[in-house]
Amino acid sequence: MTNTQLTLVQIDNYGPWTVTPDPRREMDLQTLQSRLFADLAQFVGARDGYAFFTRFDNMVAVTNGLDRDDHELLQESIANRYPVTLSLGIGVDRSPAVALERATDRIQRVGSAQDGDRREVLSGETLPEADRSDTDLQIAHFDVNDATGKYTDRLNEFDTFIHIEQGYASLMRHLREEHGALSFFVGGDNIISVTPDLTEDQYRDAIDHVEAEADVELKVGVGTASNAHEAGFAAKHALEDCRHRGTTVEFADAAVETADD
Numbered sequence: 001m002t003n004t005q006l007t008l009v010q011i012d013n014y015g016p017w018t019v020t021p022d023p024r025r026e027m028d029l030q031t032l033q034s035r036l037f038a039d040l041a042q043f044v045g046a047r048d049g050y051a052f053f054t055r056f057d058n059m060v061a062v063t064n065g066l067d068r069d070d071h072e073l074l075q076e077s078i079a080n081r082y083p084v085t086l087s088l089g090i091g092v093d094r095s096p097a098v099a100l101e102r103a104t105d106r107i108q109r110v111g112s113a114q115d116g117d118r119r120e121v122l123s124g125e126t127l128p129e130a131d132r133s134d135t136d137l138q139i140a141h142f143d144v145n146d147a148t149g150k151y152t153d154r155l156n157e158f159d160t161f162i163h164i165e166q167g168y169a170s171l172m173r174h175l176r177e178e179h180g181a182l183s184f185f186v187g188g189d190n191i192i193s194v195t196p197d198l199t200e201d202q203y204r205d206a207i208d209h210v211e212a213e214a215d216v217e218l219k220v221g222v223g224t225a226s227n228a229h230e231a232g233f234a235a236k237h238a239l240e241d242c243r244h245r246g247t248t249v250e251f252a253d254a255a256v257e258t259a260d261d
């Protein structure tokens, strides 16, 4: 059974805080946001989840394997160390987009992101403990073909960035609209998608779509496991298979996942 547990992480009342009593220095905000993401990534990663920075004031984490107590501990630890607090909404569904809808609804129904009285919401349902080990999720790790030779070593950084971002925009829209999959840029030329069970043909169609729309060539490795780390790690191995075989889509085989993890 494939089921994704997603957590929406939202900084409470962040907009007003950034301008109270006066606008704060931008690089101080950037430092806070990136450190907060680093702490979230470490916390979630240590429990075999994945975290994505998305807009920094709102972040998304794949939290299969994390229970309500883990979420509470995250809130407590951040509140102890940062001048801001976090609200967390949790949702579970076969479709990652629906899981995120559910997670979001849990926070939105309590109040606005800029509501001074709405703090440290923790709401939503986690996967039942008994279901965790036999519930899988799918991670697809996309990479631009020869980004170094085509862009990094030839163009200035800004023009390279435009190409990569156009490819990302095209892929994220296609997978969201066609399959309810959620895709996140993770740096360099890499995009990680949290997907429902997709077929090889569906991945191939996505790659063809991005090439036609944005003129960016991608390849993808796909992994399935009970947590994001194992699924993503298997996907990375599958991506290496693409490199060695010259293919565009590879699915991890289960043996690799356990042998190398």
Ligand SMILES: Nc1nc2c(ncn2[C@@H]2O[C@H](COP(=O)(O)OP(=O)(O)OP(=O)(O)O)[C@@H](O)[C@H]2O)c(=O)[nH]1
Binding pocket: 143, 144, 145, 146, 147, 148, 149, 186, 187, 188, 189, 190, 236, 243
């Ligand atoms: N987040 C993340 N970034 C990576 C990973 N591997 C590579 N990168 C980034 O991607 C950039 C380009 O590296 P590659 O994708 O290996 O190089 P390439 O030139 O595209 O070559 P091929 O992928 O072999 O076609 C690196 O500078 C890193 O920033 C990864 O596993 N995760």
